[in-house]
Amino acid sequence: MALLLIVLLPVLGALFTxxxxxxxxxxxxxxxMLAPLxxxxxxxxxxxxxLQGELVLAHWQWLPRLDLALSLRMDGLAMLFALLIIAMGLLVxxxxxxxxxxxPKxxxxxxxxxxxxxxAMLGIVTSENLLLMLVFWEMTSLVxxxxxxxxxxxxAARRGARMTLVITGGGGLALLAGMVLIGQIxxxxxxxxxxxxxxxxxxxxHYPLILLLVxxxxxxxxxxxxFHFWLPHAMTAPTPVSAYLHSATMVKAGIFLLARFHPxxxxxxxxxxxxxxxxxxxxLTGAFVAMFKHDIKGLLAYSTISHLGLITLLLGMGTRMGLIVGLFHLLNHAMFKAPLFMMAGIxxxxxxxxxxxxxxxxxxxxPYLMVLTGICAAAMAGLPLLNxxxxxxxxxxxxxxSPFTGVLGWLTPTLAAVAGLLSVAYSVRIFHNVFFNGLPRDLPVFPPRPPARGILIPVxxxxxxxxxxxxxxxYVVHTLLQQAAHAALGAPLPAYNLGLLHRFNLPFLMSALALTGGLVMYLYRRQLFAIYDRMPEVDAKENFEWLMLRAGNFAERQVHRxxxxxxxxxxxxxxxxxxxLAGSALTxxxxxxxxxxxxxxPVTVLAAVILMAAAVAxxxxxxxxLLALLLIGTCGLFVTLLFARFSAPxxxxxxxxxxxxxxxIMMLALSFLPQTxxxxxxxxxxxxDLILAVATGSGVAVLAYTVMTRPAQSISGFFLDNSLTGGGGSNVVNVILVDFRGxxxxxxxxxxxxxxxxxxALTRNLQLKERVTRESGSYWASEPHPVILRMIARPVLPVALMVAGYIFLRGHNLPGGGFIAGLxxxxxxxxxxxxxxxVWAHQRMLTAFRPLIGAGLxxxxxxxxxxxxxxxxxLSSWFNHYHLPLLGEVELATAxxxxxxxxxxxxxxxxxxxxNLGNLMTLDGPGKEIG
Amino acid sequence: MELLMAITIGVLTACGIYLILRARTFPVVLGLTLLSHGVNLFLFSMGRLTLAAPAVLGDSSHHADPLPQALVLTAIVIGFAMTAFVVVLALRAAVELRSDHVDGADPDEDLR
Structure with a gap:
């Protein structure tokens, strides 16, 4: 439960805020901040x-048929990341x-x-179920x-966001495929x-494929x-977001995945x-480009790319020590890069x-920010006494x-030293360029506003x-790091000692070389900038937008077709x-x-022929x-006859x-529509259309014929057997309606x-502007309410209502029921x-139709x-038989x-x-809504 | 009799579909009515054709299949509600778009 709370509390906090x-x-x-606390x-x-090496698991079923379970795990690796995510989140x-x-908004x-x-991030690192992890993975992309x-x-913000979504979302799809393959195996x-x-x-x-996808x-x-190019463009985000997502957490999710799947x-x-x-x-790419970025966040973005590359390289070498160093550097990177981003924002x-x-x-x-930045930049450059x-x-x-041999054996440390040199150069630059390097030039805000005191706390x-x-x-990170690496490796660790690292040895020499080289490079920066400016520029965003545009246009054309x-x-x-589809099945x-x-x-044949003739006519x-409508009415009547003929009263x-x-209703509508x-x-x-219609009609006819001429295997025997005993009615159709399938x-x-x-709702506020004129409406009688009809209609009403009542009451045992009586x-x-x-009708009857519907339901x-x-x-029904005086045997059923x-x-x-339809037709235009 | 019924269903369906593919709303409404007749009869006939044996217990020893009948009964009522809805929709469209073409105001259908 604690595990679930750890993951879910932040989002609950979001709801509360x-x-x-x-x-x-x-x-x-x-x-x-309370929730993450x-x-x-x-x-x-x-x-x-x-830290004792225990593994905490929590498990709830979610979608067992998809093997998707809400199961969480907390081990050293998850703990390392979880602490990082929560602590950095609080500071941000x-x-x-x-x-x-x-x-405030x-x-x-x-x-x-x-x-x-x-x-989402906590979910990724604590997921015990691969599919659950993917759910959280996609969630990070979306958020x-x-x-x-x-x-x-x-x-720019919209484009940056879209680029990120396409790249990371696409990667998420690949990951999904990889995970499913793993699950299948x-x-x-x-x-x-x-x-x-x-x-x-x-x-x-399938191992190569799985590896590729993951x-x-x-x-x-x-x-x-x-795929690095999305990160610099994601810098359009507000700086707190960059500090959190693009230095401390989200970009580390990929590293986490590499560590998690290491075994x-x-x-x-x-x-x-x-x-x-x-x-x-x-x-190398990140470190090189970072030096030449004039935008502070741009420089930091490329430097982040470079550090992520470093960690990936360490994990890639596959040695156990490499994994530990990678995780250690990941932690350190979050500690020095996030405050640098915060500095950029300030x-x-x-x-x-x-x-x-x-x-x-x-x-x-x-001055204070200068000191802080100096320390963080020094940590980024790799100065002694810092992480x-x-x-x-x-x-x-x-x-x-490294496990490499031959040329790669010495090329790797050399390139690593070069990258170290570059990172020293850009670290020096961000510190020196911002805080020294002469006087400010043409700043939009001058003199600079002093930052709020509180904003310096997290830095x-x-x-x-x-x-x-x-x-x-x-004392600080050793044990946790060890447990994290242990959890990632699933195997015992080599002996090492973080405390001995300040000693002088060959790696120390490499660090020193990188430091001097970086300083020298920074001193000659103006010459280097000039060279860089002459290099052909590759604008990833323009290329990406071009590609997206082409893809979008292509899709649009296809859709329009x-x-x-x-x-x-x-x-x-x-x-x-x-x-x-149906035709291919019929073959x-x-x-x-x-x-x-x-x-x-002969009578049935005649009726069917008239029906068909009316439809075709x-x-x-x-x-x-109007003629067509009358013919359609004829069709309806003959369909009625067919039902009656084939035992369906x-x-x-x-x-x-x-x-x-x-x-x-159709007649009412027609009086307002064109007559032809x-x-x-x-x-x-x-x-x-004729071909389509005839083909479909033939297909349906063939299908109907083939089914009808085959012996029936219906489940209706059950209804016939249980209708009287279980539902208390002998009209099986009605019992099905009100009881079995109620x-x-x-x-x-x-x-x-x-x-x-x-x-x-549709007739409300509907203003019929054009009425049928008298000339075109020669079909329509000018006398609105014929006398004879009026005279006959009145006595018909009580009789008809009585019939309706009778049909309703007998419905359970003889043809009839609620539907028919209602109609x-x-x-x-x-x-x-x-x-x-x-108007005449409404003066004489109840018009609360909507309440009637509601009451019925x-x-x-x-x-x-x-x-x-x-x-x-x-919806079970209950029934019993009673003997009442005068009326005799009466059955009462809840149905x-x-x-x-x-x-x-x-x-x-x-x-x-x-x-309401009729209301539209009144001579003086639509009146008040009815019902 | 089965052949007759099948042909009737086929003709109703074909007529309905042809009318549904017309360009004006009113014929489309008529087409929907015809099509629902066809479909109702089709569903009904899935219970096979039975003469003089309604699904009312006590009258005779064998009965028509009550299940398709119950299905079709509700289908008829809902079909009516749908017809009414489509009719009002057509009215509303005709008033607001000043045309009873199914695509709104666009008479040159053959360009499309």
Missing amino acids: GAFAGNNARLNSLIA VSLALALSLLPAI LLYGHFYFSGK DNQRFNGLLLLFMT SFLLIGFKADQR IGSYQLSDVLASGDQIRQHS LLGAMTKSAQFP VLAETDLWLYSVSTVGMATL VEKATGSRDMQLINGLWRYM GFLSKKMFFAETLQ TVLTLACIVVGLVPQ LENGSLQRYGALLVATCLV GLTTWGGGVTTPAD AVVIHRQR DLALTQLSVEVMAVI SPRESSSLRRLR FDTLGEITVLAIAAMAVF VASVALSLQYMAGGL LLALATGLGSLAFGAPF LLFDLGVFMTVVGATLLILA
Whole structure:
């Protein structure tokens, strides 16, 4: 549980800041820092156990069928990273509070996103399940997108954010593939199982592919050559973000991955050469370019790339000592690089610029910051007594003992020394150039504003850490580092002593050479800048944008080919696709008929022929809209007859009443639409549609025929057997509706209610501007409410309602039920509308249709829930028979209540639709909404 | 009888699809109605054709398959609700776009 809290507390804190702090920046930052503080305390409470070499695991099921489990692990490696993430996060939150001072909204957003990011990072390092780790991995990509694009109104920020997302997100996809391959080979996604199966993976034929994919994920995240170019462009992020994501945490996620999978993937020649080559290339590229960047953050970004390359190189060499040194340097890098980034932010806020060609001689204005920066830059350069010195010297020592032979054997330490030299040069530059080097030139803000005192706290803390670790490493980080390396290796460690590192030996000589060389290089910087300026410039962003643009245009063209905004085309494509898919399935058919036949009788044949003739005629004259509508009505009536003929009285009743309502509604609509359709389709298009229609019709006919002529194997026997005993009704169709499949019916009346509400919403505020004129509306009677109809309609109503009531009550045992009764009642009431008009009808009847719908739904739901009260499943029905005087044997079933709900919903919905459509048609324009 | 029913279903479907592919909203609504008739009959016929034996217990020894009937019954009602919705949608589109073309105002469909 503690583990889960460690991971989740930051994100919970983010929710709290949003919920409680409002615009109070101080309160907001306090709450934001409280959550990671608790996280830190929890992590520290686990520390003694971890230092003893224990492994803490926590496991919850999540999606067992995908092998995705919420399982977390805390070992030395995870602890090292977790402490780094939380501690750095706290310092950056503090820094951010002052950085965003005066902008509470920005500060709030920053706090929330940073906490979310913290959870994501903690999730990566503590995941015990590979898939869970991937989830968190993607989360860091997404949140970093939001953080880099923090100033979303700036084009550069948006482009930088997008570039990062594409590169790291793409790497994440590769990683996903790699992890799935590993999981497939091992048969488990649990890290413990994976770490124990290193040999199995290394000997598998897919090993090179897995290595490639995992490395792609790690290298893109850690900005390794040739994917390094996103990191400098991510510097558009606010400086606290750069300090946290781009020096201390996110870019270290790739390194973490390399360390975590060390027992599984490392110790092969392939690993050795690929990882160390990439690391070396990154180390040199970053170190070289950094020297020539005039933007402070640009310089720091390239220097970060270079340091990441150094760590990768160390991990790539695959030696155990290399792993320890790599992790040590990772820690040190966070300690000296983050305060340098913070310095860049402070300077930018003070002077309005980050350009080192303008910023010079700041020591007069910020002496304290100068001291701090001096120490951190010295640590970065690798000066003795500081933490950077130790890890760098150990790095040199490692390159001297590298597993390479031949040319590579001496080339590696030489290149390492060159990289060291370059790093000294840019470290000197960032210190000397900013704080000395003459006077400031043309600063946007002059004299520089002094920084707030609080913003210096995190810088001071980290600088002190650099010194303490440099002086007494054996007391501060030794044990944790050892446990981390132990956890990463899964094997015992070689003996070493951090305390002896200040001694003089060959690596010390390399450090000294690098120092002198770097100083000399810095002295000749003007000549070097001139040479660099003449070199051809490769603008990664422009190239990347060009590529993205081309890819985007290509995709757009393809989409436009398919999707041109024409509904007709989509319809045709849809039908054609169905045709191809279903048609290809039908080709497997060997015989059409299946033996079952029912004799045909002339009346049925006649009815079917009329039905088909009406349908075809409707198509032929579809431009004459009213005639076509009448023919469609004919079709509906003959479908009703077919239902009646083939033993489906319930369907026939339903279809009949629905048909009446549907035709009325379409007729109402038609009085406002053009009376004819123009002839605008070309004959080619008509031919295409005809072919599609005929082909689909034939396909459906063949399918229907082949199914119908085969013997039935239905599950309906169950319903027939249990209808009377279990549901208490002999009309099986109705019992299915209100009992066996009651839940479906509940869903269906909900859909009906939603459709009615949608009609209500759409007709509301609808102003029909053009009415059919008298000339074109020669079909339409001028007499609004014929006398005869009015006279007949009135006595019909009570009779019709009585019939509806009868149909409703008998529904459980004979054809009928809530649906049908509701429709019959609606038809009877709509007759009153037609006969007397809207106003007349509304004076005489209840018009609360929406409450009626709601009551119906609630009644149906309550009936269902009622069965829960009696310990039965949702929507079970109860029934019993009673003998009442006069009426005789009466059956009472709770299903009747449910059916009443259906009845009310149907009546309410149909009348709501009809009344509101009719309301549009009143002569004096739309009146008040009805229902 | 099965052949007759199959042909009827096929004709209804074909007519429905042809109308759905028209360029004006009203024929499309009519087409949807025809298509839903076809589909309802198709679903219904999956329970095979039975003469004079409704699924009401007590009348006879064998019964029509009640399950497709229950399915189709709700399908008819929902089909009605859908028709009403599409009709209002068409009305609203015709009023707001001043055209009853399915793509809004774009009569030169053959350019597309």
